[in-house]
Amino acid sequence: MEKIKVQDAVGAILIQDMTQIIPGIYKGPRFRKGHIVQEEDIPVLLSMGKEHIYVWDQTPGLIHENEAAERLARAVSGSGLVLDEPKEGKITLTAAHDGLLYSSEDGILALNTLEGVILATLHNHYPVKKGDKVAGTRVVPLMIDEKVILEAENNVQTFSNPILDVRPLKHLKVGIVITGSEVYKGRIQDKFGPVLRAKVESWGSVVLEQTLASDDVSLIQSSIRDQLSKGAEMILVSGGMSVDPDDVTPAAIKGLGAELITYGAPVLPGAMFLLAYLGDVPIMGLPGCVMYSKKTVFDLVAPRLLTGERLSRLDIVKLGHGGLCLECPVCTYPRCSFGK
Known part of the structure; x- marks a missing residue:
């Protein structure tokens, strides 16, 4: 790039967008990158406070900030992302559809350790809506050595998954089993089922069937088997998750021959x-807090399962970092620290 006086710029090619600010009226690009400066542009540039401007001098090996930012954005983007037009060396990535953002912390670190390269994102597993901003790329200098961008692109190739992608939630048929003899025998009204149904439907899935079961291992198991025989692709079993003698839900699930991933999670609320998994069908035992707390471990785990991710015990253990919900009077999740 070359720095020249505005008065000498007629015929030169602008290397960057030129922003004009008229207080209270307008702020935005007055001239775009690539614009060929005309005689009539000189007074406008001077009125914008530009005594000198940078113009393209085609230095070999250097690329413009806009091109560099765009190449970075394309390199890190997997599915479910939309790239906007470059503006002053920045590219914004937005969600192409509703879903869950998957972002590689190692990949983001690998790029940001390169001199002059910037990638800023939302947290991993952040729930997003179509059109939400999820990330942005930029380079610091107006012109950057193309070798740096090539290194960034090569770094991305070393990761098995995209650095960023937005995965849609699958629309599953969900079976719900409400446990508890007090509900089964009609002594109290079931208040767990409506909460679970509302959450399931908010994620785009449907409740296949909801059944009641007393605190009896065989009856709980029979209810689960019945749900599976009807095509349930996910099973939610509510209540009976503590260590009281009458709380037999864990024993019932394990007795089915299911692969136990975890009983206990470092998340509050939701420790129990x-x-x-019974084959490919996830079964969740949900503690009572899911019924009355706005957000719990259920809200962190279920959306990931709905993307098709198969979780391990390590995945659950990692939830401890950020696993404390502050239970604010007005819930702002996911725009808070919970799950991050």
Whole structure:
């Protein structure tokens, strides 16, 4: 690039967008990168406070900030992302559809350790809506050595998954089993089922069936088998998750021959959470807090399962970092620290 006086710029090619600010009226690009300066542009540039401008001098090996930012954005983007037009060396990535953002912390670190390269993102597993901003790329200098961008592109190739992608939630048929003899025998009204149904439907899935079961291992198991025989692709079993003698939900799930991933999670509320798999069908044992707390471990785990991700015990253990919900009077999740 070359710095020249505005009065000498007629015929030169602008190397960057030129922003004009008229207080209270307008702020935005007055001239775009690539614009060929005309005689009539000189007074406008001077009125914008530009005594000198940078113009293109085609230095070999250097690329413009806009091109560099765009190449970075394309390199890190997997599915479910939309790239906007470059503006002053920045590219914004937005969600192409509703879903969950998957971002590689190692990949983001690998790029940001390169001199002059910037990638800023939302947290991993952040729930997003179509059109939400999820990330942005930029380079610091107006012109950057192309070798740096090539290194960034090569770094991305070393990761098995995209650095960023937005995965849609699958629309599953969900079976719900409400446990508890007090509900089964009609002594109290079931208040767990409506909460679970509302959450399931908010994620785009449907409740296949909801059944009641007393605190009896065989009856709980029979209810789960019945749900599976009807095509349930996910099973939610509510209640009976503590260590009281009458709380037999974990024993019932394990007794089915399910693969137990975890009984217990480092998340509050939701410590007495259970996750198991019967074949490919996830079964969750949900503690009572899911019924009355706005957000719990269920809200962190279920959306990931709905993307098709198969979770391990390590995945659950990692939830401890950020696993404390502050239970604010007005819930702002996911725009808070919970799950991050």
